[in-house]
């Protein structure tokens with residue numbers, strides 16, 4: 001059986017979960033308290049990070065490398081376009097969310113508000129939270145600008161770029177940190193993704209001691 005070592009509110013793990021589910025690849029989810037850095041975990045991934053995927057007898061880490069491997073090993077349904085320029089755009093946007101958005105927003109809001117609590121590393125730093133709450137507006141504006149020109153973030157078809165973005169936003173939505181009223185076009189895009197079967201497992205996530213708000217699972221929020 002394939003196995004994904006993950007934590008529920010990790011955008012990198014969620015991107016891999018969406019990709020696996022969209023491609024209908026069955027996987028057992030195993031929660032990994034990565035901050036405990038157990039010897040078993042470090043044997044699976046010496047970098048000490050989740051996600052780690054055990055598939056077809058091999059161990060894989062690094063979410064983007066995993067997703068692109070899945071795309072090549074399980075090409076249907078496609079999550080990368082065929083055209084070389086369009087593929088570039090998907091990769092650029094995956095990196096936008098996993099690097100820039102992650103550093104400016106996810107780490108400032110989710111990691112301060114949730115990871116500190118779960119890992120027992122103190123109280124949120126209000127300066128960071130304020131900065132994340134300001135920066136997310138700029139990112140939502142950028143997404144709206146893209147979606148005014150395209151059906152999906154990277155072009156006319158749904159791709160890994162949409163999964164990367166939705167993975168971050170869904171974590172932040174779990175803690176009510178996304179202003180969905182800022183841009184109707186971004187909300188419509190998220191509703192389309194949230195309604196897909198691949199999203200079901202994410203909507204079922206429940207972190208002990210931190211229940212999601214009602215709108216988190218609501219498809220008509």
Ligand SMILES: N[C@@H](CCC(=O)N[C@@H](CS)C(=O)NCC(=O)O)C(=O)O
Pocket residue numbers: 009010011012034047048049050051061062063064098
């Ligand atoms: N570039 C990695 C980042 C993964 C990552 O940072 N995961 C976090 C959890 S959301 C983690 O395991 N952090 C532990 C650490 O940085 O030591 C990927 O895309 O898989």
